[in-house]
Amino acid sequence: MDCITRLGVVGCGLMGSGIAEVAALAGLDVRVAEAASDAAEAGRRRVTASLDRGVKRAKLTEEDRDRALAGLSFTHDVGDLADRQFVVEAVAENRAIKIDVIRSLDKVVEDPVAILATNTSSIPIVDLAVATERPGQVIGMHFFNPVPVQRLVEVIPGLTTSADTERRTRAFAERLGKTTVRAADRAGFVVNALLIPYLLGAVRMVESGSARPEDIDQGMELGCAHPMGPLRLLDLIGLDTAQAIAESMYDEYKEPLYASPALLRRMVAAGHLGRKSGRGFYAYGN
Numbered sequence: 001m002d003c004i005t006r007l008g009v010v011g012c013g014l015m016g017s018g019i020a021e022v023a024a025l026a027g028l029d030v031r032v033a034e035a036a037s038d039a040a041e042a043g044r045r046r047v048t049a050s051l052d053r054g055v056k057r058a059k060l061t062e063e064d065r066d067r068a069l070a071g072l073s074f075t076h077d078v079g080d081l082a083d084r085q086f087v088v089e090a091v092a093e094n095r096a097i098k099i100d101v102i103r104s105l106d107k108v109v110e111d112p113v114a115i116l117a118t119n120t121s122s123i124p125i126v127d128l129a130v131a132t133e134r135p136g137q138v139i140g141m142h143f144f145n146p147v148p149v150q151r152l153v154e155v156i157p158g159l160t161t162s163a164d165t166e167r168r169t170r171a172f173a174e175r176l177g178k179t180t181v182r183a184a185d186r187a188g189f190v191v192n193a194l195l196i197p198y199l200l201g202a203v204r205m206v207e208s209g210s211a212r213p214e215d216i217d218q219g220m221e222l223g224c225a226h227p228m229g230p231l232r233l234l235d236l237i238g239l240d241t242a243q244a245i246a247e248s249m250y251d252e253y254k255e256p257l258y259a260s261p262a263l264l265r266r267m268v269a270a271g272h273l274g275r276k277s278g279r280g281f282y283a284y285g286n
């Protein structure tokens with residue numbers, strides 16, 4: 001029962017393609033469902049480029065890369081995930097969309113013990129679980145960006161999640177080479193509950209004019225040995241994603257600490273979303 005060989009991934013953005021890549025490298029048969037053809041194509045290119053980079057840096061052999069690519073397939077139809085034993089959804093951080101996806105997965109996935117995991121960073125797991133006929137087999141599995149690099153997965157059992165689902169999910173994450181920590185089903189889990197107020201604090205510093213983005217980032221990189229400062233990190237995460245997480249935390253706790261600063265909201269409205277849109281606190285080339 002624990003020998004999961006067939007994984008489904010829904011959504012092929014930054015997170016979905018990263019999850020597909022690490023799973024294919026771990027030897028799994030991975031099928032990625034993505035409704036939009038341009039997103040599926042971009043996802044395939046991202047995985048291929050990342051594997052090629054691994055070969056160039058001598059971290060992977062050409063055989064590893066070719067085996068991983070051979071284990072990956074793409075579809076536009078969630079129905080093609082019917083034979084999967086474990087599915088991770090990694091679609092946009094939007095409650096209605098995620099509920100819709102998890103409900104469809106519940107209908108199409110045939111294996112009665114298959115697990116449906118959500119890579120949400122802020123939506124209550126129990127809200128997704130109760131939208132299905134298998135609330136004991138729905139769980140949060142929160143990966144970090146870039147997925148091939150960051151070693152952590154937060155495992156979040158909801159109130160309805162069974163102990164067996166939690167155990168199998170942890171074992172599965174470990175098989176992907178990740179270390180797990182357990183978090184309660186509360187907005188922000190462990191990492192974002194600490195990270196988001198820090199990132200919002202950096203935005204407030206820019207907003208108030210007390211320091212420039214470059215100086216704030218250099219301060220944290222050189223002063224605290226962070227691999228990247230908070231504004232570069234916001235650009236990596238995506239300002240829209242960070243805003244969505246902050247809003248859900250504010251909704252849950254009503255703490256001013258989690259309230260999105262006006263500058264963040266205006267930048268999102270302007271489409272300055274960070275690396276993915278070519279402009280955030282910094283400008284990025286193509």
Ligand code: CAA
Pocket residue numbers: 050057121143144145146147148149150192227228233237241
């Ligand atoms: N795929 C595979 N490997 C990658 C990679 C990718 N997409 N990006 C970087 N790497 C590897 C590189 O191959 C390199 O490995 P070696 O040193 O062994 O050769 C290593 O990572 C460093 O990469 P680079 O030299 O290209 O760049 P860098 O040193 O500037 O590191 C970084 C880039 C890995 C992104 C690093 O700056 C970092 O770890 N930053 C912090 C990221 C972070 O905090 N992520 C969590 C965000 S929060 C989140 O995701 C949760 C949420 O809900 C918002």
